[in-house]
Amino acid sequence: MASNGSGPTARLAGITASLRAQNEPSGDFGLIGLAVMGQNLILNAADHGYTVVAFNRTVSKVDRFLENEAKGKSIVGAHSIEEFCSKLKKPRRMMLLVMAGPAVDDFIEKLLPYCDPGDIIIDGGNSHYPDSNRRTRYLASKGIRFVGTGVSGGEEGARYGPSLMPGGNEEAWPFIKDIFQDIAAKSDDEPCCDWVGDEGAGHYVKMVHNGIEYGDMQLICEAYDIMKRGLGMTYPEMSETFATWNRGVLDSFLIEITRDVLAFNDDDGKPLVEKILDSAGQKGTGKWTAINALDLGMPVTLIGEAVFSRCLSSLKEERGRASKVLQGPKPSFSGDRKEFLANLEQALYASKIISYAQGFMLIQNAAKEYKWKLNKPSIALMWRGGCIIRSVFLKDITSAYRENPDLENLLFNDFFNKAIHDAQPGWRDVIGKAVAWGIPTPAFMTALAFYDGYRAKDLPANLLQAQRDYFGAHTFQVKPEYANEKYPEGAYTHVNWTGRGGNVSASTYNA
Known part of the structure; x- marks a missing residue:
């Protein structure tokens, strides 16, 4: 006799199916x-x-x-x-x-x-x-x-x-x-x-992100130090300046939180940040970035200086002793403060451009070294929102790499080329005054030094190579325009620099 679907067998099948669904x-x-x-x-x-x-x-x-x-x-x-x-x-x-x-x-x-x-x-x-x-x-x-x-x-x-x-x-x-x-x-x-x-490309890009974050934070701290010690600004004034900057080219998460930090008072009405020990911690990702840059021979100088600045800050007790015996100038500002703050904004912007240019140089070189296919426009897009270094600025980087995915360096892009040229006068003015005032600005200074080195057709490394050959026979190559039978183009040569024994050809190895 056929089942009508409502007997014990059917009910058991339904229970079994229900239990199976629950365990799925x-x-x-x-x-x-x-x-x-x-x-x-x-x-x-x-x-x-x-x-x-x-x-x-x-x-x-x-x-x-x-x-x-x-x-x-x-x-x-x-x-x-x-x-x-x-x-x-x-x-x-x-x-x-x-x-x-x-x-x-x-x-x-x-x-x-x-x-x-x-x-x-x-x-x-x-x-x-x-x-x-x-x-x-x-x-x-x-x-x-x-x-x-x-x-x-x-x-x-x-x-x-x-x-x-x-x-x-x-x-x-x-x-x-x-x-x-x-x-x-x-x-x-x-x-x-x-x-x-x-x-490991994903974690590599995150590592570089964190290294750039180190650089951004150090640049902001240097701007704060200049405002505080160089211009004698109050915390409300500094907070308002960062608020103004956050409505312009520096619009970013880190500028925004700096505005808030400088405006935050403790229960006694005093700025809380003033009470915080000036000894910075770090978890290692900035250091990893700097070490990797050295391993790959890439001049990621700003991230390196940001890491070293944290290391220097940790010498709190030693710095206290040094402050009593090492003399320097005392900051004294005269002039148009509004104009100087505009210059400071440009110095921060220009240095930030250098930091990101260096970061993408490192990523680009790592892709070649490790044979990774890295998508630079996508990386810039990933950093535009959600992350610590998110900023309006990254939209311009995304556009630059979408326009030319093979862009050799951000500084060759028309937008960034113009931006850094426009920022130069203020950038140099700020660094000059910081030096005169004795206020350390390692990140600002290394950014400008990189820029000046990168745009130099000739660097004094020719003398350095001569020195290396003199004391260690490390050899050198001559410039193409001076190549001849004595110094063939591309060949490595060693010279007896004391004048005894004449020139000696060396084996072609990289020193």
Whole structure:
């Protein structure tokens, strides 16, 4: 007798189907690490319609998060790595937001037993790019697609739209593109996220971003020092100046927060920033950028000076002793303060142009050295919103590289070429006065020194090469216009500089 669909067999089949549906993976995206950044990224993804699976090493934190911030949202918790993986749809998209270093490798090893070929592991921490190179290759050998992504924008950015810089195994990009571009910041309706390049390219670009951030912050601090000690301005006056600048070419997140910091008073009515110890901390990304620039032979001088300035600031007690025995001029300003502040704005703008020009020089050279395909217009776009260095200025950089993706240097672009020429008189005036006043401006000065060196057809390195050949027989090449049988063009030559023994040809090696 045929079943009419309402008997015990049918009811059992319905229950079985219901249980199977309940056990079916529902997670679109998984995130491990429930510190503030991790929580905010999860909430951001949930707001965009994704079901997110959350896990934390301390599992009690998962329950607290679900009961409070995540209540009522499309967020599910996991109390083990196995449960975390079981709740994710395939291919699994799993993001780690844990401390860079061994913790990342530890979690990767914990995930692997529960992964299937084609699954995607994303490291969203501040990892050093060589580690991401290694992890990409290692996981590819196991059939897993690794992505190392820079995440910038702090807590607020994570919650409402960060800048995301993904790189690694490009096969992963089609599977993470939608969620990454949905949760990313938007600039002129374009997501501040695009695929950066192979292996550790995403974390490399984030490293350079942080290095530029070091430079921007140091330049702003030098402008503040000039206002305070050189012009004798009050904190309200300085705050208002930064507010004015934020309505012009310097419109940016860092100028905006500087305005707010300088206007903030403690409970006693005194500016809080005045009470903060002048010893700067750092987490290493600026130093990594400077070291990499040296390794690649690229003159990224401004980021280097910004790192050294932080190092000098940390010598607080020693500087205190030096201040009692080392003499210098006392600042004394006379003239038109409004005009000088306009010059200071131009000095900051010009130095900022140099900093970004150097940063993109480094990125361009790294692409050649590491054989990465890096998209410079997309990188500039990624930095336009959501991140710490976001600014109107980056729209001009995006336009420059869209107009000419093979642009050799930002200074060759018509817009930036004109901008830096227009800024020169004020730039030089500010640095001259800072030197006369004894106010240190290493970032302003190295930016101008780079500019003057970069535009010089001839530099005194000819004498340097002669010195190297004199004391170490390191050889030299002659200028093409002086090449002859004695000094063939392109050949390396050693000379007996004492005049005894004449000229001696040397082997053709690079010293």
